[in-house]
Amino acid sequence: MIVVKVGGSSGIDYDAVCRDLAGRWKAGERFVLVHGGSGETNRVAEALGHPPKFVTSPSGYTSRFTDRATLEIFEMVYCGKMNKGIVERLQRLGVNAVGLSGLDGRIFEGKHKDSVRSVEGGKVKVLRGDHTGTVEKVNTGLIELLLGAGYLPVLTPPAASYEGVAINVDGDRAAAALAVALKAEALLLLSNVPGLLRAYPDESSLIREIPAGDVEAYLDFAQDRMKKKVLGAAEAVAGGVGRVVFGDARAGEPVSAALAGQGTVVS
Numbered sequence: 001m002i003v004v005k006v007g008g009s010s011g012i013d014y015d016a017v018c019r020d021l022a023g024r025w026k027a028g029e030r031f032v033l034v035h036g037g038s039g040e041t042n043r044v045a046e047a048l049g050h051p052p053k054f055v056t057s058p059s060g061y062t063s064r065f066t067d068r069a070t071l072e073i074f075e076m077v078y079c080g081k082m083n084k085g086i087v088e089r090l091q092r093l094g095v096n097a098v099g100l101s102g103l104d105g106r107i108f109e110g111k112h113k114d115s116v117r118s119v120e121g122g123k124v125k126v127l128r129g130d131h132t133g134t135v136e137k138v139n140t141g142l143i144e145l146l147l148g149a150g151y152l153p154v155l156t157p158p159a160a161s162y163e164g165v166a167i168n169v170d171g172d173r174a175a176a177a178l179a180v181a182l183k184a185e186a187l188l189l190l191s192n193v194p195g196l197l198r199a200y201p202d203e204s205s206l207i208r209e210i211p212a213g214d215v216e217a218y219l220d221f222a223q224d225r226m227k228k229k230v231l232g233a234a235e236a237v238a239g240g241v242g243r244v245v246f247g248d249a250r251a252g253e254p255v256s257a258a259l260a261g262q263g264t265v266v267s
């Protein structure tokens with residue numbers, strides 16, 4: 001079992017990811033696909049007159065401030081356009097994919113965090129009305145039911161809070177929690193970069209290997225949103241996932257390339 005997370009930044013080739021995945025699925029490998037949608041969400045939010053707001057916590061993590069209107073736009077894009085676009089691609093390739101959000105069947109469940117600390121102009125402000133959280137529980141029963149019946153699950157945030165409220169969760173860390181819960185042999189985090197770069201955006205500075213016990217030491221190389229990926233990788237290997245690969249989803253055969261060790265391999 002391999003968990004593949006494909007991001008939502010510009011430049012990702014979803015046709016290439018789905019073609020590669022479909023070929024391997026038909027050859028008998030088993031996957032669960034998780035996806036993002038941040039780039040398209042930003043575009044749609046601008047178009048709807050509710051531009052995205054990002055906050056940076058005092059510890060340096062960047063996240064989307066998700067008020068109720070933002071959550072609804074987020075759902076339109078992640079659960080709608082992005083999820084159905086991927087499911088349609090897989091269906092055209094002859095794979096019976098089922099697209100679900102973390103809310104459905106409480107696939108992803110966690111604690112609702114209503115307020116976030118944000119550094120603005122050198123000062124720390126507390127912003128309330130945030131619909132975010134972190135995945136703490138995974139409904140593996142539902143995923144195994146689908147896999148056992150021959151369906152390829154295509155999953156996306158949001159998650160469900162313990163009270164049943166939709167919460168925006170980081171897709172990389174949700175995929176890591178899923179990989180741990182399913183005891184996956186590998187987690188592939190595919191995005192629009194060749195892997196973790198030592199000197200972003202210089203693509204020749206690719207870090208090829210990271211020892212499993214040492215991942216957090218590499219947080220310093222990651223800026224803004226890449227930090228969550230590194231954190232997700234650390235959580236996955238600490239939870240028993242054998243290998244995490246940060247791979248390139250812009251062209252070629254992104255899944256096969258990552259499984260062949262191209263990108264940044266954490267093991």
Ligand SMILES: Nc1ncnc2c1ncn2[C@@H]1O[C@H](COP(=O)(O)OP(=O)(O)OP(=O)(O)O)[C@@H](O)[C@H]1O
Nearest residue numbers: 007008009036037038191197200221222223225226
């Ligand atoms: N050291 C680094 N190496 C590689 N990318 C980095 C680094 N530091 C920051 N980045 C940025 O991180 C981005 C990838 O993270 P991001 O969360 O945007 O991608 P995603 O997973 O495709 O999106 P989504 O949130 O929709 O799932 C890259 O596009 C790059 O701009």
